[in-house]
Amino acid sequence: QKEVEQDPGPLSVPEGAIVSLNCTYSNSAFQYFMWYRQYSRKGPELLMYTYSSGNKEDGRFTAQVDKSSKYISLFIRDSQPSDSATYLCAMTYLPGNTPLVFGKGTRLSVIA
C-alpha cells in the first residue's frame, strides 16, 4: 500500500459545480498537508497548505484535514473552466528537512 492514495479520475464537472478531491494516507506521523495544482505541460504549484486537523479557506478553495480518519480533502466552489488541471495532494512529517510524499494526482475538467 502506498503511503498516500489519491483517485486519479479523470473527473469531469459542469461549470459552477462544487468539486471534492480527496486523499487518504497510512502514516499517522504526517502533520503538514498540501495541495498542488498542475496545468497541462507545466510544473505543479502550491495551492493550499494546512497543518494538523481542521479547515482552511482561501477564496473558492477549502482544504480539510481529518487526521483521525487519515483523510484530506480539497473543495472547489463555483468551479470554473480555468480550474481544469491535475490536483496533487502532498504531505510530510516536518516542515523542514523531510521530502514531500505526493499522491498520484486527480485530473479535473470543468466544462463550460
Place this chain on the structure above:
Amino acid sequence: DAGITQSPRYKITETGRQVTLMCHQTWSHSYMFWYRQDLGHGLRLIYYSAAADITDKGEVPDGYVVSRSKTENFPLTLESATRSQTSVYFCASRDSGSSYNEQFFGPGTRLTVL
C-alpha cells in the same frame, strides 16, 4: 530571468546513451529536488540535495546520478538511458527557512528513450 529553469525542455535519445538534464534556480534556495512523473505513478522523488555537495536518494534513484557543486545548479544524469526512463522530469527547489515547505517547480523536461 528569476525562478527555476530546466533544459532541455524536450529530449529524444537512444538506449544506452548518457543524458544530462539541467536545473538552475536564481533564488539561492538551499534545497533542490528531482522528480519523475509517469502516468499511474504520479510524482516520484529521484534525488534531493540539502545544500551544495550534499545529496540524498529518494524513492527511485537507480540509474540516475546527481551532483551539486554550486547552490544554483542541480544536474541529473542518466548514465546509460533505458526505455523505462522515458518520463517527464521536474526539478524543484525550496528555501530552508520556509515554514510552509513550499517547493517551486520548474517547467519540466520531457525525455523519450528509444
